[in-house]
Amino acid sequence: SINSCMEEWEALSNEYRSLEKLHQLYHAKLEEVNSLQQKCTKGISHQRYRLNIIKNSLRRLEKNMSESSQGDSERNALLQTDLIRRKAQLYEMENILPKPSGRYLKIILGGINVSILDKNEKFRYKDEYEKFKLVMSLLALFISLFNCLTNVRTMDVVHMFLLVWYYCTLTIRESILKVNGSRMKGWWRAHHFISTVLAGVMLIWPVGECYYAFRTQFMAFNVYISFVQYLQFMYQRGCLYRLKCLGQSHNMDITVEGFQSWMWRGLSFLLPFLFIGYAWEFYHAYTLYYLASHPSADWHVGTLSMLFLVLFLGNSLTTAATIPQKIKE
Amino acid sequence: SINSCMEEWEALSNEYRSLEKLHQLYHAKLEEVNSLQQKCTKGISHQRYRLNIIKNSLRRLEKNMSESSQGDSERNALLQTDLIRRKAQLYEMENILPKPSGRYLKIILGGINVSILDKNEKFRYKDEYEKFKLVMSLLALFISLFNCLTNVRTMDVVHMFLLVWYYCTLTIRESILKVNGSRMKGWWRAHHFISTVLAGVMLIWPVGECYYAFRTQFMAFNVYISFVQYLQFMYQRGCLYRLKCLGQSHNMDITVEGFQSWMWRGLSFLLPFLFIGYAWEFYHAYTLYYLASHPSADWHVGTLSMLFLVLFLGNSLTTAATIPQKIKE
Ligand SMILES: CC(C)(COP(=O)(O)OP(=O)(O)OC[C@H]1O[C@@H](n2cnc3c(N)ncnc32)[C@H](O)[C@@H]1OP(=O)(O)O)[C@@H](O)C(=O)NCCC(=O)NCCS
Ligand SMILES: CC(C)(COP(=O)(O)OP(=O)(O)OC[C@H]1O[C@@H](n2cnc3c(N)ncnc32)[C@H](O)[C@@H]1OP(=O)(O)O)[C@@H](O)C(=O)NCCC(=O)NCCS
The missing domain is CATH 1.10.287 (Helix Hairpins)
Incomplete structure (x- = not known):
């Protein structure tokens, strides 16, 4: 009532x-x-x-x-x-x-505060970022496998749109990580900017002889890269969790030496795969360089060749540079 | 020493x-x-x-x-x-x-907290958003004027890339505004999603007869829209500042009646321009619908026609619906 x-x-x-x-x-x-x-x-x-x-x-x-x-x-x-x-x-x-955002974040998000003021939250954010990369690279794996086996223009477009969107999102998340104190090297963020542009150029490349001359090799490369990104995920996540354990003083399961030996094993497993990927990037640059002189070639071909060359150089130099740095530590 | x-x-x-x-x-x-x-x-x-x-x-x-x-x-x-x-x-x-982000923000930014916990900061954020729109629409005005007068394929591509990026950024910022309590109608956010897709499809539309049949009218439309966005900026910003003054009780320069009369004057000036814009969207949909039956037409033409129709319907219905709603208040 x-x-x-x-x-x-x-x-x-x-x-x-x-x-x-x-x-x-x-x-x-x-x-x-x-x-x-x-x-x-x-x-x-x-x-x-x-x-x-x-x-x-x-x-x-x-x-x-x-x-x-x-x-x-x-x-x-x-x-x-x-x-x-x-x-x-x-x-x-x-x-x-709280720390101020960089210029890129200011333009995209406006003057919002993206600092995380809690250690566990920081860890969770990084972990989520790694998982996001994993999910997206699995998705990319399926699409590129499909594109390897078939030849549907719409799926090519969907694939490239996805890559543009994915790399764009990565640059935003990585800028947030940077604000929150990640020691990620500048190149990896630049890498994702360049990859966004590269996928964008692939997207608007008019289909034609040149496109089809390059397509198979590019799709196979995408399958390979998704696989390497999976390996990279296992490694980075291992590092993340072990570093977290190291940071908690009451946890005695892991020592600095234990971490270092695990890291070296992981790294020496991963590195050959990475360098094969970089060699492939160089090979793309080379193929496109030759295609650029084809009579039906547009500006896209030369640009893509340049971009792959830049990726090859930046990736191999940066990855190579981490090895002596890690030895010193 | x-x-x-x-x-x-x-x-x-x-x-x-x-x-x-x-x-x-x-x-x-x-x-x-x-x-x-x-x-x-x-x-x-x-x-x-x-x-x-x-x-x-x-x-x-x-x-x-x-x-x-x-x-x-x-x-x-x-x-x-x-x-x-x-x-x-x-x-x-x-x-x-603090309020939790929606699903879209969670995917783009991850689980970062985007709540603004201070009234003045909220105001500043909204103001900055309006300014961002202004700067971008001025930039778009120059590019589309240039494209109206010339015909350089690269500039078309740059223009469309800019639009994709701009609308994409708007959706992010608007989702942040939404989390912070803006009463913006759902349609305007949907509008910017659809515009992103539309600019994306324009971007990959292969140049050809159909493209050139549509290009002039589209570029002129862009010039017009940039101009309308400038008017809209003046109106929205006026509302924002006057509402802020109303909110501060010690400020007696402005009364509720004064605000209402200003708003109605602004709105009745703006509305005709908006509806001319919507009519133009309908006209695009109509033109593209006829172009779609052209022998050299790709899937892009029909899709664009559909998208413009959706924009026309959504915009006119939503804008029309705000008028009775404002009268009731
Ligand atoms: C070489 C490599 C394995 C070293 O990884 P690492 O041991 O974590 O390197 P560092 O110790 O220098 O890492 C410092 C920080 O940068 C981050 N980082 C390193 N490489 C990164 C990458 N490629 N992307 C994003 N973040 C990266 C680490 O997670 C760490 O972050 P933290 O400060 O928040 O803990 C790693 O850089 C890598 O995988 N590079 C290859 C990426 C690549 O080439 N991708 C293209 C596909 S072929
Ligand atoms: C019709 C119109 C003038 C009414 O504006 P208004 O008086 O601010 O409307 P409301 O009072 O319903 O606004 C409520 C909220 O939504 C926001 N809002 C309204 N229209 C918006 C739009 N188009 N984009 C973004 N935000 C908008 C307002 O700023 C306000 O935000 P707040 O809660 O943070 O203060 C406005 O919606 C408008 O300009 N629409 C046309 C947009 C358009 O068609 N653009 C395409 C180009 S033709």
């Missing part, structure tokens, strides 16, 4: 009043946090500024140091390590402070 | 210690805020759940009310308004709580 409804309502209203109080408390704390956030950010950049001044004057001192005492140079060395440690501490502090 | 560096370092270290304390405080408060946030969100959804139960039992009561007393139906009516007011209060509370 209406009376029981009224009673229900009264009970609910009481609950509402306590919710209201909670909400007011929340609002107050939120503003406090915002102002603390600004103070911390300012404090950190002030520290950075003055650290740099000290560093510069130390550098100037060092130059005129040759004649000065042993003690001075020892103090200098001590101060230098202090400076480095302080920088690391500031970096650590920044982990839970 | 090294001594002065040491002194500098000492002074800076003192500052660092207080920064460290501030940072610890911040960290603690941040976690507090997060847990309060979760509690509030839970409380709100619990309120919603029980409000719905009460509402349903009231509805059931109403049906059997005919024979019951006058007093009961009065109490019922009072309770109904209470329910509505409570819903508005809960909605107000949610303004400073």
Whole structure:
């Protein structure tokens, strides 16, 4: 009856009043946090500024140091390590402070804040990114297998549209990862920009003799790349989970040495496949370079040849460069 | 000298210690805020759940009310308004709580939190969105003017690429606006999805007789649309700023009546231009429908015709529907 409804309502209203109080408390704390956030950010950049001044004057001192005492140079060395440690501490502090987005994200998303202020959330975000890549490369695998075996123009178009969209999305997600402190090398993001353009040019390449001369080899390459991306996923994900375990001090299942040996095994398994892929990119560049002189060739052929060459060079140099870097670590 | 560096370092270290304390405080408060946030969100959804139960039992009561007393139906009516007011209060509370993204944003950006928890920031974000549209439509104006006067295939391609990218970016930004409580109608977001596809199909349409039969009219349409978008920008931005002033109670420059009269003047200036644009969309659909039976016509022609028809219908119905809705307000 209406009376029981009224009673229900009264009970609910009481609950509402306590919710209201909670909400007011929340609002107050939120503003406090915002102002603390600004103070911390300012404090950190002030520290950075003055650290740099000290560093510069130390550098100037060092130059005129040759004649000065042993003690001075020892103090200098001590101060230098202090400076480095302080920088690391500031970096650590920044982990839970919001960071501004880069120019690309600002254009795409506008001035929205994409910082993740929680370690576990950061991990989850990266994990989700790896999974997204996996799902998409499986999808690409099926489509390119289908395209290898058949020759339907619509499916080619769908495939290329998917690649444009996929690489475009990757660049956005990777920029977000970058804001959140990933040490991903600049080239991999550039790689995905270039791949977006490449897929775009493939998309508008008018079908004709040249197109069909290149199509088979390109489709086979796509199948191969999807497979390599699967291997890469297994490796990157392994690294991610093992690094997370390493970060949790109470977890003793894994040691730094254990991680390193796992990483090297994974890497030495993966690298040959990667370099075969890069060789293939070079081969595409070469094939297209010859096709470009064909009478029916459009501007697309030469452009694609250039893009594949750039991908080949960037990928092989960057991947090659990670090996000595990892040995040093 | 090294001594002065040491002194500098000492002074800076003192500052660092207080920064460290501030940072610890911040960290603690941040976690507090997060847990309060979760509690509030839970409380709100619990309120919603029980409000719905009460509402349903009231509805059931109403049906059997005919024979019951006058007093009961009065109490019922009072309770109904209470329910509505409570819903508005809960909605107000949610303004400073993070909201989950929709499926589209989750796919593009991953599980990042795009809520803006500050009224001024929300305003700034919307303002920036309008400015972004303005800059892009000016750019599109120049390119389409250029394309009207010349006929360079590369520029056509650049134009279409720009449109694909632009509409794609708009859908992302609008989804973010939606999460942050914009009352933008679903159609406008759908409109930008469809426009993305439309520009994509234009992009891959092989040049030929049909393409050139349609090109001039399409380029002129683009010039016109850029101009209309400029008018629309002036209107939307005027609404935005005036609504902001209305929201600040200490600002007496503007009244609700003043806003309404301004809005109606703006709208009645804008609407004829909009409907001319929609008529043009219908005309495109019609032209393409006839071109589709041309012997050299590809699938692109029919598809484009369909897409323009959908745009025409959706735009005119949605825009027409806003007029009675605004009169009621
Ligand atoms: C060579 C390679 C295996 C090294 O991986 P790695 O051991 O993770 O390398 P690093 O230690 O330098 O990684 C640093 C960071 O960059 C990220 N990263 C490395 N390569 C990446 C790639 N290709 N794409 C995205 N992120 C990458 C890592 O995940 C790590 O992120 P984190 O800071 O958030 O933890 C890896 O770069 C790779 O797979 N490259 C080949 C990619 C390729 O060529 N693709 C085209 C298909 S042939
Ligand atoms: C008809 C029109 C002028 C009404 O605008 P309005 O007075 O702002 O309409 P409403 O009051 O319903 O707006 C509600 C919300 O939707 C937003 N909105 C309305 N139309 C929008 C559009 N076309 N694109 C994006 N957002 C829009 C408003 O900014 C407002 O946002 P807010 O809740 O964040 O303040 C507007 O919808 C319009 O310009 N439509 C034409 C768009 C068009 O046809 N473009 C294609 C080129 S011809």
